[in-house]
Amino acid sequence: MGYLLFSQEFFVHIEATALPDVLILTPARFGDSRGFFSESWNKSRLAEQGIDIEFVQDNHSLSAAKGTVRGLHFQTPPHAQDKLVRCGRGALLDVAVDIRHGSPTYGKWVSVELSADNGRQLLVPKGFAHGFVTLTDDTEIIYKCSDYYAPDCDRALMFDDPAVGVEWGIHREKAIMSDKDLAAPALADLDNPFVWVA
Numbered sequence: 607m608g609y610l611l612f613s614q615e616f617f618v619h620i621e622a623t624a625l626p627d628v629l630i631l632t633p634a635r636f637g638d639s640r641g642f643f644s645e646s647w648n649k650s651r652l653a654e655q656g657i658d659i660e661f662v663q664d665n666h667s668l669s670a671a672k673g674t675v676r677g678l679h680f681q682t683p684p685h686a687q688d689k690l691v692r693c694g695r696g697a698l699l700d701v702a703v704d705i706r707h708g709s710p711t712y713g714k715w716v717s718v719e720l721s722a723d724n725g726r727q728l729l730v731p732k733g734f735a736h737g738f739v740t741l742t743d744d745t746e747i748i749y750k751c752s753d754y755y756a757p758d759c760d761r762a763l764m765f766d767d768p769a770v771g772v773e774w775g776i777h778r779e780k781a782i783m784s785d786k787d788l789a790a791p792a793l794a795d796l797d798n799p800f801v802w803v804a
């Protein structure tokens with residue numbers, strides 16, 4: 607199994623996406639005959655790169671079957687969450703949708719394959735709905751959140767809203783989903799207070 611290797615002085619590779627505030631972070635992996643070591647998150651090193659977020663809760667979920675869709679979810683203020691998402695086992699297509707009213711990219715989306723092998727992470731800021739579809743059985747997602755779970759602020763957006771047009775590679779008839787997600791409203795009908803600030 608090949609690992610993306612970096613030299614010691616290189617700790618995290620940061621890439622832009624089509625949504626300016628959504629970033630792909632790839633922490634360095636230091637390989638040897640045993641495998642690899644990686645600092646999957648280092649507050650100070652990210653702050654040096656201008657990414658200074660106070661994460662307070664780590665989440666971890668296992669989806670047993672390929673084709674599981676979780677999302678699109680977000681929390682409204684005062685408990686909106688930034689998320690830093692990675693895949694601990696298997697692979698998934700991670701999706702972020704800009705739901706900030708007035709944003710130049712309102713309703714636009716990006717998708718990135720995150721896997722245990724590629725070590726990529728997606729930074730999903732407040733004001734973006736987040737979801738994923740699993741690409742393998744037994745996929746585990748692990749992510750940091752900048753605010754605590756607040757059920758009263760927890761919202762869902764229809765994952766296959768044609769007005770958004772996310773290319774999931776699966777239809778709801780085949781996807782494994784929660785009842786909450788199957789019943790989620792379209793973007794136009796969403797209880798969504800987010801407003802873009804230039």
Ligand SMILES: Cc1cn([C@H]2C[C@H](O)[C@@H](COP(=O)(O)OP(=O)(O)O[C@H]3O[C@H](C)C(=O)[C@H](O)[C@H]3O)O2)c(=O)[nH]c1=O
Nearest residue numbers: 665667676677678679680689736737738754755756784
């Ligand atoms: C999110 C969350 C859930 N829970 C409890 C509530 C339910 O009893 C159970 C499953 O919750 P839910 O069905 O909302 O889990 P997911 O469908 O994986 O939701 C998550 O999936 C998408 C991809 C996200 O980005 C969100 O973090 C989150 O909404 O865990 C907690 O106790 N704490 C939490 O922070």
